Amino acid sequence: MKFQMHGRVLLLSLLLTSGAAFAADGAPKTAPATAPAPQAQRPGHAGIASANFLATNAGFEVLAKGGNAFDAAVAVASTLSVVEPESSGIGGGFMATLHIAKTGENVFIDARETAPMAVNPKDYLNPDGTPNRDAALKGPLSAGIPGEPAGLVLLAKKFGKLPLSVSLAPAIRTARDGFKPDPRLLHSIAEEQKNLERWPASVAKYLPGGKPPVAGEIWRDPDQARTWELIAQQGDAGFYRGETAQKLVDAVRAAGGNWTLEDLANYRAKERTPITIDYQGYKIVTAPPPSSGGVAIAEILNILRGYDLAKMDPAHRAHYIIEAMRRAFRDHNDYLGDPDFVKMPLDMLLSPYYADGLRQSILADQATPSSMLPHGPAHDPGMHTTHFSIIDKDGNMVGITSTVNYILGSTFVAKGTGVLLNDEMDDFALVPNKPNVYGLLGSKANAPVGGKRMLSSMSPSLVVGKDRSAVIGSPGGSTIITQVLEGILHFIDGQSAQQIVADKRFHHQFLPDEVFVEDGVFDAATSEQLRKMGYTLKPREPWGFMNVVTWDHRDNKLDAASDPRRPSGLGKVE
Numbered sequence: 001m002k003f004q005m006h007g008r009v010l011l012l013s014l015l016l017t018s019g020a021a022f023a024a025d026g027a028p029k030t031a032p033a034t035a036p037a038p039q040a041q042r043p044g045h046a047g048i049a050s051a052n053f054l055a056t057n058a059g060f061e062v063l064a065k066g067g068n069a070f071d072a073a074v075a076v077a078s079t080l081s082v083v084e085p086e087s088s089g090i091g092g093g094f095m096a097t098l099h100i101a102k103t104g105e106n107v108f109i110d111a112r113e114t115a116p117m118a119v120n121p122k123d124y125l126n127p128d129g130t131p132n133r134d135a136a137l138k139g140p141l142s143a144g145i146p147g148e149p150a151g152l153v154l155l156a157k158k159f160g161k162l163p164l165s166v167s168l169a170p171a172i173r174t175a176r177d178g179f180k181p182d183p184r185l186l187h188s189i190a191e192e193q194k195n196l197e198r199w200p201a202s203v204a205k206y207l208p209g210g211k212p213p214v215a216g217e218i219w220r221d222p223d224q225a226r227t228w229e230l231i232a233q234q235g236d237a238g239f240y241r242g243e244t245a246q247k248l249v250d251a252v253r254a255a256g257g258n259w260t261l262e263d264l265a266n267y268r269a270k271e272r273t274p275i276t277i278d279y280q281g282y283k284i285v286t287a288p289p290p291s292s293g294g295v296a297i298a299e300i301l302n303i304l305r306g307y308d309l310a311k312m313d314p315a316h317r318a319h320y321i322i323e324a325m326r327r328a329f330r331d332h333n334d335y336l337g338d339p340d341f342v343k344m345p346l347d348m349l350l351s352p353y354y355a356d357g358l359r360q361s362i363l364a365d366q367a368t369p370s371s372m373l374p375h376g377p378a379h380d381p382g383m384h385t386t387h388f389s390i391i392d393k394d395g396n397m398v399g400i401t402s403t404v405n406y407i408l409g410s411t412f413v414a415k416g417t418g419v420l421l422n423d424e425m426d427d428f429a430l431v432p433n434k435p436n437v438y439g440l441l442g443s444k445a446n447a448p449v450g451g452k453r454m455l456s457s458m459s460p461s462l463v464v465g466k467d468r469s470a471v472i473g474s475p476g477g478s479t480i481i482t483q484v485l486e487g488i489l490h491f492i493d494g495q496s497a498q499q500i501v502a503d504k505r506f507h508h509q510f511l512p513d514e515v516f517v518e519d520g521v522f523d524a525a526t527s528e529q530l531r532k533m534g535y536t537l538k539p540r541e542p543w544g545f546m547n548v549v550t551w552d553h554r555d556n557k558l559d560a561a562s563d564p565r566r567p568s569g570l571g572k573v574e
């Protein structure tokens, strides 16, 4: 469909076709669409929220050079690769949800890693058949073929306005001239020191002189600067062919991995159609498979549309949200994988009728034990993965969630490239029905196959309304899905960007059958009511690193906010 209308007008017409369904007593009913107020067409200024102030500033630097939100996203992502390598980077992958103001189109970019063609599931098993967690999480066997460089090249060339030499310049400069690592990076390096010590190029990069870098000292990464420079000059070929590809393959194979030059040459970032769902007069635009996030968020919202959450006491509100989370994560485990490899019942999972059926199974005052729903264990919401949100002066919006998977990925650096490899292979169901590092289970749909993308929880999402819109996302493994869901609900409740990122969180993922609770999310009376309903509340350290930009169309005000749980982030409007 080619749109001739201006994006805002188109947006309003789309919104007019949707009707949210609510009823105070829980019975679904359709609310009439209301006539929209006249809208301004562009904010006239920009907002960026990311996990590191150097990355946020890199985005503004590129906007000042005439770039749009997508050029800024290239600058933010590549700078995060340098200054926040514990979370994402050049050796990892990302997922992006874009709104293009000029056409009104929403686009999804899948720059997720792929399994190398020679993947062998037996490599992830110990001799006694138990999962080999080290092979899944450390060293070259744990790494998928990176998607980040190809994804950023696609983003710049198809959606940006500037050449890569401009949008990658801040990252190249920061890597070459150096920067002062923030406490979180210093802590991550110290935590992973034993693993980093296993590979000489990792020691050379992260443990100069055999020790973690010291606070306040300038830290440089000339190899990574050179690799970004090759990408700036040659596009994809700067990473996936030639000198860099050869160095990557040589390093991986010398350390026991199985990548080939063909694996790299065959990698493609893909454009996919995002999942969109109407909820309470807002259009939610979110991540399709190979992310499980959008399907789960849509399924949860479809269940919740049958309840009037605003009229409920806090315990019942939490109860219905937890039960919807439980059911969506059950389906996540059973059905989802790479759409290019598996047939998934998406029509069913996204259908309001399916949600109606699931809603019927929820009791008014009682938790449903997960064992009663026709499937394991520990979970760490962690410090890995990163998300940033951007809205530019023209109303382009982009949310990118990017990852090397666990803290500092595989901890393996390929000699001479500055590329820290991801450990994304653990996101496959390497051993069916055995939990990965996030406690997530998986079925055959997410089994490792050469060229296949591993399932992700990354859920960069846009919430587009008549009066207000937002870009929302967060890191946090399986908790990404529930954080984004809670962020969407809070935004729709009218909260500001600052409130949304600061809100206390809860999380349920079917198994373990426990509600993870951040201190202060429920008061004592609500906690007691939930326990009486049958919930096990499990206190957890604060999780997530949400970065949100909101846009109020009525006065064209932008707000950008970074999660107060981590001081290195910066949300800024200029």
Ligand code: GLY
Binding pocket: 385, 403, 404, 405, 406, 424, 427, 455, 456, 457, 458, 477, 478
């Ligand atoms: N590696 C975490 C995710 O993609 O969900």
